[in-house]
Amino acid sequence: MKIAIIGYGKMGREVENIARETEIEIASRIDPVAEEADFKEISKESIGDADVCIDFTQPETAIPNLEKISELGKNTVIGTTGWYEQEKKARKIVEKAGTGCIYASNFSIGVNLFFRMVKEGARLLNCFPEYDCFAVEQHHKRKKDSPSGTAKSIGDILLKELDSKDKIETGRLDRQIDERELHLASVRGGHVPGTHSVFFDSEADTIELKHTARNRKGFATGAVKAAEWIKGKKGFFSIDDMMKEILDKGAKI
Ligand SMILES: NC(=O)c1ccc[n+]([C@@H]2O[C@H](COP(=O)([O-])OP(=O)(O)OC[C@H]3O[C@@H](n4cnc5c(N)ncnc54)[C@H](O)[C@@H]3O)[C@@H](O)[C@H]2O)c1
Incomplete structure (x- = not known):
């Protein structure tokens, strides 16, 4: 699986560390401010051939980012918090684009x-x-x-x-x-x-x-698991849906 990291701050870097410990490839790191990022904006070019984009940015950017990513036909993990009053809008964006999205206020x-x-x-x-x-x-x-x-x-x-x-x-x-x-x-x-x-x-x-909690690793590990779970799925989900599916099946992911 290939991911694009949207927001190369504390959590974006933690997601990168987790991905590097596994088979997961990083297509790009996108951040308008962080100097080490590969791109400043979300675009067809910057997302490249990522299967899933993982967003850890800020409350005001979560929905505009979701819109751009969905229009490009990619699935999203939203780790960013503080946008939940726009949940209906987020669901519509994803359903209209026919893509997949999973969000959680706590991915641990x-x-x-x-x-x-x-x-x-x-x-x-x-x-x-x-x-x-x-x-x-x-x-x-x-x-x-x-x-x-x-x-x-x-x-x-x-x-x-x-x-x-x-x-x-x-x-x-x-x-x-x-x-x-x-x-x-x-x-x-x-x-x-x-x-x-x-x-x-x-x-x-x-x-x-x-x-x-010992550190931020638990959030990043959960977000990467969520990226694996949402890959290839269509629809708007919360982490409760993922937990329910895993626990009901007794499956390991
Ligand atoms: N869901 C969870 O489990 C969980 C866990 C920890 C933090 N969070 C949330 O994740 C978010 C980020 O946390 P953090 O500690 O990494 O913050 P941070 O400030 O360290 O990093 C955020 C980064 O996003 C970048 N950014 C801003 N707008 C952007 C855009 N439009 N596109 C790309 N990048 C953009 C900023 O330049 C910054 O580098 C916050 O909303 C926080 O509450 C969620």
Whole structure:
């Protein structure tokens, strides 16, 4: 398989490192600013004979890039975040072009497995009301958003599954918690690459489900797996579709 890397920043470089460890070839690296990139713009020439383009750019460029890539008849992996209010538009672009696209706010396979474990944990705990639930996330001090996108997804899963909770509280608690609130706390400091913990707590014990990211490699590995998955497919997919297919089949990819 051949990929074109769109956006040669931190994630684009990580994708390149992963590709170089495997059989995957790199058709080109496209970035208007990065000096080491091969091209500044997406075009027929710059994408060349890539099977799939992997986009890790910025929120404003994700949809225009998808449009250009789809018009050139190529499939896309969108790793870029922050464009999700335009999801309908993205779907239309892909369907009109008859191409394929997969996106995720978090391409880490570990995090996507963790989501499933949290969901199952919440379902199990519904049978035992003596267990309360709360979540905590930690990230390095340079992280711009709080709570993290991953923490929001965890909150959504828990709220949907837990019979005992009906709203999420992410702010500082300067009062006693309401029983039906799910407290999701964010801490920022140091160099922590990203830690998400979900606690199921009773008077007798604590069950802690915890995902700890070591670096950006997990995101890039997942994005490259997604490129292999979307190669030759038509349609608009999220990582949930890919995870479901893999887990249902028990297939290895
Ligand atoms: N989905 C995931 O798993 C995941 C993981 C990490 C980061 N991200 C997201 O990926 C995006 C990039 O993150 P990063 O840390 O690599 O950022 P970065 O700032 O290091 O790199 C972005 C690069 O994109 C380039 N760029 C901007 N517009 C472009 C365009 N039109 N065409 C080509 N290149 C363009 C910039 O010049 C820059 O080099 C962000 O939206 C981030 O939130 C997603």
